[in-house]
Every structure is written in structure tokens, then in C-alpha cells.
Amino acid sequence: MTIEMFTEDYWEQRYRSRGALWSGRPNAHLVSDVAGLEPGAALDVGCGEGADAIWLARRGWRVTGADISPTALERAAEHARAAGVEATWVRADVLSWVPEPGRYDLVTAGFVHVPAGLREPLFARLAEAVAPGGTLLIAGHHPSDVGVVPRPDVPELFFTADELAAALDPGAWEVQAADARPRTVAHPEHGGEVTIHDAVLRARRR
Structure with a gap:
């Protein structure tokens, strides 16, 4: 593993290499787990x-989107204008960035993968940004996916929801979901259907 995977240059090269890096569809776990919440201030990390x-x-x-890549943020702003909605876009290196504590009714991070040792303080900072009564939603690739579909050969990037839940103070948090959620995808190499799992943590600050 190289630290270059987590730099602005790395992600700028990835975004500039293609007209669109991602599908443009919202994360299914965000849709399912947030649809019933009362809207407030939201922070989308790795937007x-x-x-x-x-x-x-x-x-x-009222959304703030944070990402390390200026190109990604420029595209996000363009897509928001086309959709007729407003959001605040912040260039942030999540390995060091500290969002304002207690500010957001929802903090979400979808498939933000950094190694163990860096992941724990990152997610702790995100948890601290959740307001009382607010929700923390984190989704990522489950370790069981390694070998099922192509993933970076860096096993320490992946995590379980139980690992994330164990880091939350039960006196301060109600864990509402800590799942390995299955979904069926087409294998990117041979095209056949395979079942993978996403680690999903949803917790409410008491």
C-alpha cells in the first residue's frame, strides 16, 4: 500500500481520466436508511x-459535501445546478480535516476507505460532528468481498459494521443497524452475477 492512494493528486488523476467516475445514482443505503428522517443539516464526506x-x-x-478532489467538487456543483438544488462544497483532506463538532443532524460517509490506524480517528471525528439526536451513517466494502470481486490488494482498507459500532460509546449512541448487507452485482470481469456485502452502520446520538 502507498499513501499516494489517499492524496489529492491520486484522486484528481482518477477523476480527470474519465468524464464521470461514478454512476450518478445515490447510495442505496443512504436512500433506505435516511428516507424517513426529518431533514436538517447534513454532511456528506467523500461526496x-x-x-x-x-x-x-x-x-x-441543507447539505455540505466534502471531498479531496477539486475536479469532483466542480462536477458536483455543476450537477447540483442542473438539478436545481443548492449545496455547500468543501475541499477537505479527510485524513486531517476536523468538521465542526455537534453541527450536523446527519453525517454520512459512503465507501470512504482508509487503512486501519487512520480509519479510527477519521470516523471518530465524523461521529463528533453529529448533533444530539442526529444520525451517523457509514457504508463500505465488507472484508468478505475480497476474492469475490476485484478489490485493491489492501485488506486493511475494509471493515465490518461491528468494528465501527464497537468504537461508539453506548452511553452516547444508539446503534440502530450494524449489518453486512448482501447485494447482487455483475462481476466486472466475467459478467456473471455474484453476491457481495456492504458493511453498514447507522447510529443515533442520544
Whole structure:
């Protein structure tokens, strides 16, 4: 593993290499787990080209999207304008960035993968940004996917929801979901259907 995977240059090269890096569809776990919440202030960490942030903004959330890539943020802003919604876009290196504590009614991070040792303080900072009564939603690739579909050969990037839940103070948090959720996808190499799992943590600050 190289630290270059987590730099602005790395992600700028990835975004500039293609007209669109992601599908433009919101994260399915965001849709399922947030649809019933009362809109408020939301922080989307690792927002990429803005699909999740735009989905939230369309539903009345006041959204801040944060990402390390200026190109991603430019595309997100363009997509928001085309969708007729407003959001705030922040260039942030999540390995060091500290969002304002207690500010957001929802903090979400979809498939933000950094190694163990860096992941724990990152997610702790995101948890601290959740307001009382607010929700923390984190989704990522489950370790069981390694070998099922192509993933970076860096096993320490992946995590379980139980690992994330164990880091939350039970006196301060109600864990509402800590799942390995299955979904069926087409294998990117041979095209056949395979079942993979996403680690999904949803917790409410008491």
C-alpha cells in the first residue's frame, strides 16, 4: 500500500481520466436508511461527484459535501445546478480535516476507505460532528468481498459494521443497524452475477 492512494493528486488523476467516475445514482443505503428522517443539516464526506448530496438536497436537507478532489467538487456543483438544488462544497483532506463538532443532524460517509490506524480517528471525528439526536451513517466494502470481486490488494482498507459500532460509546449512541448487507452485482470481469456485502452502520446520538 502507498499513501499516494489517499492524496489529492491520486484522486484528481482518477477523476480527470474519465468524464464521470461514478454512476450518478445515490447510495442505496443512504436512500433506505435516511428516507424517513426529518431533514436538517447534513454532511456528506467523500461526496465525489455529488449524487448523495443532491439526493439529500432534493429532500430538503441543507447539505455540505466534502471531498479531496477539486475536479469532483466542480462536477458536483455543476450537477447540483442542473438539478436545481443548492449545496455547500468543501475541499477537505479527510485524513486531517476536523468538521465542526455537534453541527450536523446527519453525517454520512459512503465507501470512504482508509487503512486501519487512520480509519479510527477519521470516523471518530465524523461521529463528533453529529448533533444530539442526529444520525451517523457509514457504508463500505465488507472484508468478505475480497476474492469475490476485484478489490485493491489492501485488506486493511475494509471493515465490518461491528468494528465501527464497537468504537461508539453506548452511553452516547444508539446503534440502530450494524449489518453486512448482501447485494447482487455483475462481476466486472466475467459478467456473471455474484453476491457481495456492504458493511453498514447507522447510529443515533442520544
